[in-house]
Amino acid sequence: MLNLIVHNQLYLGLAQAVVAASMAMAVVMLARWREIHLEGEAIIAMIRGLVQIVAVGSLLLLLLHGPRWTSVFLLAGMIVAAGATSGRRAKDMPGAFRVSTWAIACGAGSVITLMTWLGVIDNALTSLVPVGSMLIANAMNTNGLALNRFRSDILAHAGEVETALALGADARHSVAPYAQASFEASLIPALDSLRSLGIVWIPGLMAGMLLSGARPVYAAIYQFVVLAMIFAASGLTSLVSTLLIRGRIFSSAQQLLLQPGRSPV
């Protein structure tokens, strides 16, 4: 309907953004009716997301004609930003930003590097940056889920953790079941995406490839390739993240710093 009223592509995009944001706000208001207050966070997230994607889109337009090495800086910047975003999900955990950034760098960074070297990801800037950003974004979400779950589990089971410590367990061993549960839980979205590929959803990348003239079978196979890479990057990120964070919630004397109602010292 909108495309019948608005013919200019830029204005059409803005009109579509307004409609989609209104829909999101309607859901936020519905949540408010149930006394769940997401207004502030949702509005800021939407404005921020729109500004960021327009800015990055414009930057990409400029960079498309730049040298290939610029993609390294772009992806490194994305990793740091992803570390900051998912680190905020576990803000009262000591060193969450550093852990998140390292984990995403190890997880997404190593998969991007290896896959580019093997030729699975084309090293052209127009291919490397969008595919790389998909891996980083998914690694960020997985990392956020893992840290969040780990934090809640430790807070809920501080008694069990300290009992294990009191019985002479090593600090890392005392939280091992919770680190494992966090790792498993954080990979559920990536696993479900792989499982439901083509049945529940046909991702945008495949649609984009079809629109740009790729053969449908190749586009489909490449979609699987991307999701498998996302799973690998997310899994590695979560693994590194849960390994690193479990050492950070203890003092050097193996005392649990993350306690209910107590800010870490």
Next chain:
Amino acid sequence: MTTRPISDSIILRSEHLGRVVGDRILVEDVNFDVRVGEVMAVVGPSGSGKSSLLRLLNRLDEPTSGTVFVQGTDYRQIPPRELRRKLGLVTQRPFLFPGTVVENLRFGPEQRGETLSQDSLEDLLARVGLKGYAARNVANLSGGEAQRVSVSRTLANHPLVLLLDEPTSALDETSKSGVESLLQEIIDDQGITCVLVTHDTAQAARLAQRALVLESGRVKRAGSAREVLHA
């Protein structure tokens, strides 16, 4: 009150022990000695710092002042895992690990790479009145039984001192008297040194030779249980 011979050698000494978090004083300038085989009760109202003191003794929290000596050694010189094995803590809630009773009993020794023999396991269970419970899932235990497993699990580590944090306060009257009798038996039979935190002065009088009364983190009275608890 138990009347047992007590050695003169000091096994646990608290020197000016304190912990302040922000502007909250949890424990301040607490001094005491515990001799081998002695049971010392720490009593006081809720929020007086009893459990905080026990956490400091087990070094689950770090003192902000003072220290603790275990057999004459500053406990900061002892690796935390070894220290915690020596000062076995029994918490108010048992916090049993998912699985069977026997898996819980094996937990402590396994941390040192040791395996409890079948005889030791049976002996431990018999000592807490849970003979035949080895294969039971801990999810199916009553509160009193769970606390007995918790005591037994700590004893499996052969601690030098047993730190008991309100071990009966989360139990009903029947279980409470059962667990208290069990503790009395362990104290009498094994002569184990104990620091018992309780808000129940009658229980403290029944089990301890010496007592310490805490108020707002500070020692208000200290001495023999008879003098202190009836003052």
